Amino acid sequence: MKPTDQDLEKVLHNAPKPAPPSDLRGKLEEAIPRPGRRTPGASGSRPGGLRIWWPALASTGLAVAALAVVSTQRGQINALKESVEALKQEVRSQEQAAAARSGGSGSSPNGSSGSQAAQVPLARGRAELERLRAETGRLQAEVARIEALAPEAEKMRTELGNLARQAMPEEIQALDEAHEKALRIRCVNNLKQLGLGARIYATDHQDVLPPDIRSMSNELVTPKVLVCPADTSRQVAESWDTFGSANMSYEFLAANGTETEPQRVMFKCPIHNSVTLCDGSVQQLSPERAQRELVWQGGKLWLFSHGAGAPTQPASPTAAMDPEMMRRYGLLPPDDPGAFVVNPDGTAADPNAAPQPRMDLRMMQRYGLLPPDFQPPSEEMEPIEEPLQEDPR
Amino acid sequence: MHADDTQLIARIRGGDRAAATTLVDRHYAAVYAFLRRLSGSEADAADLTQRAFVRAWQAIDRFAGRSSVASWVHGIARHVWLDWLRRNHRETHPGDAWWEAQPDGADRPDARVAQDDLAAAVYAAVDGLPEDLRVTVHLHYYQELSLQETALALEIAASTVKHRLRAAVQQLRSLLAEPLSNPSRTSHPIPR
Numbered sequence: 001m002k003p004t005d006q007d008l009e010k011v012l013h014n015a016p017k018p019a020p021p022s023d024l025r026g027k028l029e030e031a032i033p034r035p036g037r038r039t040p041g042a043s044g045s046r047p048g049g050l051r052i053w054w055p056a057l058a059s060t061g062l063a064v065a066a067l068a069v070v071s072t073q074r075g076q077i078n079a080l081k082e083s084v085e086a087l088k089q090e091v092r093s094q095e096q097a098a099a100a101r102s103g104g105s106g107s108s109p110n111g112s113s114g115s116q117a118a119q120v121p122l123a124r125g126r127a128e129l130e131r132l133r134a135e136t137g138r139l140q141a142e143v144a145r146i147e148a149l150a151p152e153a154e155k156m157r158t159e160l161g162n163l164a165r166q167a168m169p170e171e172i173q174a175l176d177e178a179h180e181k182a183l184r185i186r187c188v189n190n191l192k193q194l195g196l197g198a199r200i201y202a203t204d205h206q207d208v209l210p211p212d213i214r215s216m217s218n219e220l221v222t223p224k225v226l227v228c229p230a231d232t233s234r235q236v237a238e239s240w241d242t243f244g245s246a247n248m249s250y251e252f253l254a255a256n257g258t259e260t261e262p263q264r265v266m267f268k269c270p271i272h273n274s275v276t277l278c279d280g281s282v283q284q285l286s287p288e289r290a291q292r293e294l295v296w297q298g299g300k301l302w303l304f305s306h307g308a309g310a311p312t313q314p315a316s317p318t319a320a321m322d323p324e325m326m327r328r329y330g331l332l333p334p335d336d337p338g339a340f341v342v343n344p345d346g347t348a349a350d351p352n353a354a355p356q357p358r359m360d361l362r363m364m365q366r367y368g369l370l371p372p373d374f375q376p377p378s379e380e381m382e383p384i385e386e387p388l389q390e391d392p393r
Numbered sequence: 394m395h396a397d398d399t400q401l402i403a404r405i406r407g408g409d410r411a412a413a414t415t416l417v418d419r420h421y422a423a424v425y426a427f428l429r430r431l432s433g434s435e436a437d438a439a440d441l442t443q444r445a446f447v448r449a450w451q452a453i454d455r456f457a458g459r460s461s462v463a464s465w466v467h468g469i470a471r472h473v474w475l476d477w478l479r480r481n482h483r484e485t486h487p488g489d490a491w492w493e494a495q496p497d498g499a500d501r502p503d504a505r506v507a508q509d510d511l512a513a514a515v516y517a518a519v520d521g522l523p524e525d526l527r528v529t530v531h532l533h534y535y536q537e538l539s540l541q542e543t544a545l546a547l548e549i550a551a552s553t554v555k556h557r558l559r560a561a562v563q564q565l566r567s568l569l570a571e572p573l574s575n576p577s578r579t580s581h582p583i584p585r
Contacts, residue, residue: 002570003511005562011515012534020425024439028417031443033450035408203552 093120183230187272188282190225194250194267195276202259209257209266209278213248214240223247230271253301254278265294265301277303398462405453417446420463424470427536431474431528441477445470460545467532468546511569518568519561526561529554 003011197219201210210216213226220226223237228249237247254266262279269275273290276282283303285293295302404412424445429438448469456465519530532543533554544551 003515003566005566007511008515008562008565008569009534011512012519012530013537014512015430015516015535017422017426017535018429018435018438020422020429020442021435021439024425024442025417025421027439027443028421028446029414031447031450032410032413032417035410203555 096120096123180230183228184272184274184284186229187269188274188284190228191250191267191269191274191276191282192280193220193225195280195282198254198266198276199259199280207259209254209259211255213252214243217243226250228269228271257300261300263302263304265303268301275301275303399458402453402456402458402462405450413450416462420466421446423463423536424466427467427470427531428474430531430535432477437477441470441473444477445473448473461542464538464542464545467536467538467542468548471528471532471546514569515565518565521568522561522564526557526564529557530561533558 197216198209200219201216202208217223217240223240223243226243226248227234227236231249234249235247237243249269249271251268251270252266253268254261254264257264257266257278259278262277264278265275266278267276273285273287274282275285275294285303293304295304401412401416405416421442425438425442428441428445429435432438432441445466449466452469456462460468519527522530529543529547532538532546533540538546540551540554544554547554
């Protein structure tokens with residue numbers, strides 16, 4: 001017999017309590033700190049701020065001292081450089097004066113010292129002029145080199161444009177596939193965030209999933225996650241105040257559901273066929289797999305992967321119909337696309353709701369909504385069995 | 394939480410040894426039982442209990458009163474046990490025989506044999522749970538701390554405690570499903 005949760009909890013609550021050794025209490029009493037003598041490590045005997053922080057303070061002080069020494073030395077070096085420059089200038093001017101004297105124009109010693117003072121800025125101006133000329137020559141050479149490269153750059157630009165226009169179809173297809181894959185991954189990410197938000201909401205609301213998207217707005221970071229990146233017809237809501245049906249790509253199919261139905265679909269992307277299940281997991285389904293494994297039962301959409309947990313009774317004829325098709329043939333109310341009022345077995349989900357028009361098997365066969373090999377069970381239409389009920393445990 | 398726990402803590406901070414003795418009397422048996430089940434050894438549990446209370450005296454000035462004293466003391470005991478576990482690189486469990494030897498305070502008529510079997514299997518299976526689930530089960534079920542007290546002792550959210558307890562019960566149910574249907578359960582100990 002499998003124990004129930006109540007059995008397990010009862011046993012756990014009644015776990016035996018080992019009795020402490022008789023001398024333990026005495027030891028604990030002895031360890032109680034005496035008044036005025038704090039236990040080592042107690043907050044009262046904790047070292048002061050200086051004692052705690054002295055390693056950091058010491059290293060910081062050392063670093064500041066080193067910085068001061070370095071800056072002082074740098075200043076001294078700069079001063080020495082300036083004095084060396086001044087000495088060089090002085091030597092240079094003395095050499096120029098000596099050269100002027102040796103060239104001798106018969107001027108008096110006093111006149112010689114006056115012309116020497118006037119020649120110093122002149123020599124500096126000449127040197128500067130020479131330097132500027134050299135720089136101009138260098139820049140002209142650079143401009144000429146760039147101009148020579150211009151036709152080559154134009155040629156390369158033309159070749160690049162031709163290559164882009166002549167890209168192989170396979171390359172274009174690969175680019176498109178990569179783009180599509182990126183969109184699908186972002187869609188799966190959105191579905192994961194939606195599933196997580198719904199489960200957080202359920203944790204705070206007696207394990208019941210939210211009745212609608214707006215109710216779980218506190219659990220979602222942004223309304224952006226409600227729009228599939230591949231859905232160009234929907235706009236992201238600027239805020240929850242302006243949120244409406246035009247701002248959501250995904251179908252919310254588990255309003256007021258519970259987490260005891262792990263295979264039930266909570267969110268579905270109509271573009272990528274990806275689904276979030278009530279256990280929070282996200283499944284990417286190919287169109288064929290979605291057609292084969294997504295089954296409507298009891299007004300709920302279920303994922304039956306690889307036959308696990310597949311319904312034992314034949315699936316409802318309307319099982320494989322998507323909501324859009326059911327709405328088109330009157331199986332869904334036109335103004336409330338997310339809610340089913342007619343179960344696949346034909347009974348009204350809401351007993352107070354008026355019965356909605358529905359198609360019988362013959363009509364569905366006539367409109368090609370049933371598989372070609374589908375055989376009506378008998379002349380007299382038998383009621384379809386009750387949908388499979390999930391065991392909540 | 395005792396109504397006068399706050400006053401008790403204030404008195405201990407003021408150096409009242411009688412108040413400290415009262416606090417020890419209230420909580421040392423529960424702390425010992427908690428550490429005894431986790432450590433698997435009577436001597437280790439007694440030693441760890443002493444360490445836990447020494448650490449409690451050291452931290453008494455930092456007790457802000459946001460949790461109950463029981464929750465605070467159990468949190469300290471859990472840290473002491475984790476330190477001991479890391480230092481010794483070992484993890485021991487009491488084992489089936491120990492659990493079965495514990496008096497449960499009730500008669501043991503034949504009609505309760507099945508219940509006892511279930512209890513022994515459940516306790517052994519709890520010891521096989523991952524550490525986070527196991528400690529949560531110990532605190533909430535064995536030590537009878539409330540969800541909030543368990544959360545404060547583990548320094549996690551109450552919703553996380555609920556999630557862990559649910560996961561623990563599910564794992565226990567799956568672990569027990571096979572052994573209970575097998576009469577030779579004791580020859581196939583639950584994997585740890």
